[in-house]
Amino acid sequence: MPRWLLFTACLIVAALAGWSMWRALPAPEAPIADPVVTSEAGVRSDVSLVAIEPVMRAEDYASSEAFAARLRTYLQAAQTSGLLTPRSIAVFPEHAGTWLVASDAPRAVYRADTVTGAMTALVAANPVNFTGSYMQSRELDRMAAAIFRMRAVSMAEGYQQVFSGLAAEFRITIVAGSIVLPGADVEDGQLRTDTRAALENVSAVFAPDGSLHARLARKVYPIPSEAGFTAGAMVEELPVFDTPAGRLGVLICADSWHPDVYSALAGSDLLAVPAFLQPGNVWDAPWGGYVTPWPDDVDRGDAGRLTEGEAWATHALAGRLADTSARAGITAFMGGSLWEMGSDGAALAVNANGIHSAQRTSGGQVTALWIQD
Numbered sequence: 041m042p043r044w045l046l047f048t049a050c051l052i053v054a055a056l057a058g059w060s061m062w063r064a065l066p067a068p069e070a071p072i073a074d075p076v077v078t079s080e081a082g083v084r085s086d087v088s089l090v091a092i093e094p095v096m097r098a099e100d101y102a103s104s105e106a107f108a109a110r111l112r113t114y115l116q117a118a119q120t121s122g123l124l125t126p127r128s129i130a131v132f133p134e135h136a137g138t139w140l141v142a143s144d145a146p147r148a149v150y151r152a153d154t155v156t157g158a159m160t161a162l163v164a165a166n167p168v169n170f171t172g173s174y175m176q177s178r179e180l181d182r183m184a185a186a187i188f189r190m191r192a193v194s195m196a197e198g199y200q201q202v203f204s205g206l207a208a209e210f211r212i213t214i215v216a217g218s219i220v221l222p223g224a225d226v227e228d229g230q231l232r233t234d235t236r237a238a239l240e241n242v243s244a245v246f247a248p249d250g251s252l253h254a255r256l257a258r259k260v261y262p263i264p265s266e267a268g269f270t271a272g273a274m275v276e277e278l279p280v281f282d283t284p285a286g287r288l289g290v291l292i293c294a295d296s297w298h299p300d301v302y303s304a305l306a307g308s309d310l311l312a313v314p315a316f317l318q319p320g321n322v323w324d325a326p327w328g329g330y331v332t333p334w335p336d337d338v339d340r341g342d343a344g345r346l347t348e349g350e351a352w353a354t355h356a357l358a359g360r361l362a363d364t365s366a367r368a369g370i371t372a373f374m375g376g377s378l379w380e381m382g383s384d385g386a387a388l389a390v391n392a393n394g395i396h397s398a399q400r401t402s403g404g405q406v407t408a409l410w411i412q413d
Contacts, residue, residue: 092111096110115209148161154379244257291357329342
């Protein structure tokens, strides 16, 4: 064999060996949990809406076990504070499940400084699967769509496993934030995906026995950062869920700003909004206005006049509950800074007595609103 050919072969073998070792490196351990602040509004009863606002870090998505362990600390805090009953509904934030796209990935994914860096590491670790998914994707943001498609099956399995387990462990109803999946549906009690279908931002509801409700809440109004790879659902597709606490409607983040979504959920006793607000430190900044179609019932002059937090209290769930059949509702926001994606927000709980806003802190929060039968 010619020396140059032998040398080339050795280089290829060395490169493949190095790539395999790099790909197999485990993720770093998740950091110690932040203190969890609990608060409550109303007179204690058998029914509570509980906003779970975890501080999440990249390492929390290293595996389903790490993800479950982080979320469990918040439910344990709620339980210790006496905020959970068999008729409680715990609401997790939007995209709580989406970052399971990074589950069981190489260490480089969790050490990346940015979302782009993490995505690049995921692609490098799965070049063949990514190529197939990329060829299948036709969305504007083709790379993001391909990554979610190639990880869809494991994401759906981890999402259901974790939230089903937590619902059964604490014997409560759980609104499991949301997750981006292609062709998501429920078949025979299992969350299924179809990589040939469009990606959607969906939310699942789990009963106190851990079972998955037969339908999913789907986001109708994707915001610009999602619109490049997710499709909006039809408002007529939105379900109302039967729970031990009453009939529940789920509006994913921006949907809570639109009156037609509330009309579709007529007959709901309670409303839950999983939310995700970017960037960090925006809550007290001037509100920039709608990034989805502007409803006719909103004064355009409020843009710049209201702060972001005031706009959430005026034009989203807290300001719209009185025009619905629901007795109460709660909005839960994500905390932390995943891959330098800052987030902001503080839980908003609302009923006929007014709005209860959680204190903003740098740590995780649990906020309960007690409902009178």
